[in-house]
Amino acid sequence: MNAIDRLVEQIKKKNNPTVMGLDPRIESVPAYIKNEAYKKYGQTLKGASEAILEFNKKLIDATADLIPAVKPQMAFFELLGEEGVRVFRETCEYAKAKDLLVIGDVKRGDIGSTAEAYSSAYLGKVKIEQREQAVFDIDFITINPYLGQDSIEPFLEDCTRYGKGIFILVKTSNKSSGDVQDILNFGGKFLFEHVAGLVDKWGKVLVGQSGYSAVGAVVGATYPDQIITLREVLEKAFILVPGYGAQGGTSADAAKAFKKDGLGAIVNASRSIAQAYKSDRWKNTYCEERFDEVARVEVIRMRDELNKEIARKITGH
């Protein structure tokens, strides 16, 4: 089944177009979890990795019935070497077992057979002698478009073969994203608009029953005007919207990425959920030990606020 159809199904079932980002910085894991892991494995890469795995599992347990997907950020796992990569894989497996879709935020981009290797690792299978086996086997990954079409094709093939999807960086949420993405071309178009056109073109072969393509785009909530432009250019693409919450994007900003059918986007929140216990909104009500409980409360609050803004956008008032 087309990956975007599976995502749409989960979004509808849970009435929630948000994805929980898992950006597990070791310094943000509650002390009681860290101490238990350190007792067993020491203050080592393995100890930190085990603490992060436990932290992720508790966040998933607390929210799995409310959210359609999780988005683990590979950098924070890679930071802990092979032990971190193992718990990335185990976090993904845990989430899948709870019926969640997994969007691996890996932002890979490479050429030819190297792109094939990345694609096989995350979306497809590796062949060892006569036997094919899955490695990370997740639903979606994020991709960097700088290397052009032949760097995307291996992923498109695996998306078709295995029912997977990709989200291609178009306009990222960071302050300097314009250094390259806002270059104006000869025709007066921004580079991010040109890339959006490529995303739409590349995605044509992967449009599902939902009318959306398994080739989506990343557009930051911190650039609401650009979201409006891109929502027009991206006819069939789902938009993955980072930058909500801690980075400054609001629900009203994110709502601009949705279409009249109330679909077409998924909004990521990482710190605002996983570290809700530290936030101004919740820190006086919840202590660190109840981080998972308040994560759930924050997911519900965000869902309701976002749904209200989406309804407002659709109805126009």
Place this chain on the structure above:
Amino acid sequence: MNAIDRLVEQIKKKNNPTVMGLDPRIESVPAYIKNEAYKKYGQTLKGASEAILEFNKKLIDATADLIPAVKPQMAFFELLGEEGVRVFRETCEYAKAKDLLVIGDVKRGDIGSTAEAYSSAYLGKVKIEQREQAVFDIDFITINPYLGQDSIEPFLEDCTRYGKGIFILVKTSNKSSGDVQDILNFGGKFLFEHVAGLVDKWGKVLVGQSGYSAVGAVVGATYPDQIITLREVLEKAFILVPGYGAQGGTSADAAKAFKKDGLGAIVNASRSIAQAYKSDRWKNTYCEERFDEVARVEVIRMRDELNKEIARKITGH
């Protein structure tokens, strides 16, 4: 010591501006190595990883006295999950112990604290409670520029702090690289020229005793005309040149990346060295079991051919 100065020192010492790419596809590892690993660990991700580690070590043993650096391609390690990432780390350690510089071809690119995590993983250190520890601890990595300056800054800081370097993708060697990189801007400049300007600017703070910066650029040998243009724009940057050999770039093409001082570039060869035993040039002389011996012969051949072309470029005849 500035990373680029360490690289220049090695290049001068060995009179060789080539880097051996380690792109270990399991299907290209000689059968006798694979079978030994499979006997111990099965035809598993671990078995394949151990075979690749052994293959890499033998290639390094055969060439370490002749080359300044190796460039492992992360995708082929990630393809084998956490076991692959472990042997990536062990391959890097093995190369460093043989006095080789290591350029991790990871093409990472992300924002803010995520970029910091990648930088800490490859160039810097991770802090677990009060203790800082290195993870991969290699000399250089490759970086994707699509996300702009604030995605580069964490790497620049670690380059300064730990004496490391980066190579930023400017014009990649693949056929479709122009889809994004050749966009003409309003001023009639190609995007890759604009990015080269950024590379030069970002690298100003990291110029070493050699006169070169620890912030380099990736420009494919498959685009010789663009190399000429970029060699002018990139005043202080070392150019990492992929695309030689199997991808079609020649020594004469690659020589265009060098400056009058005979330095300023490093040329990568992966398949043409590691799989020299399969090449038209050598397959009738060497069998698979002697892959490391012929790798050494090919490194010498390539070195001499490249040095001849560089001399020709400098003297003009």
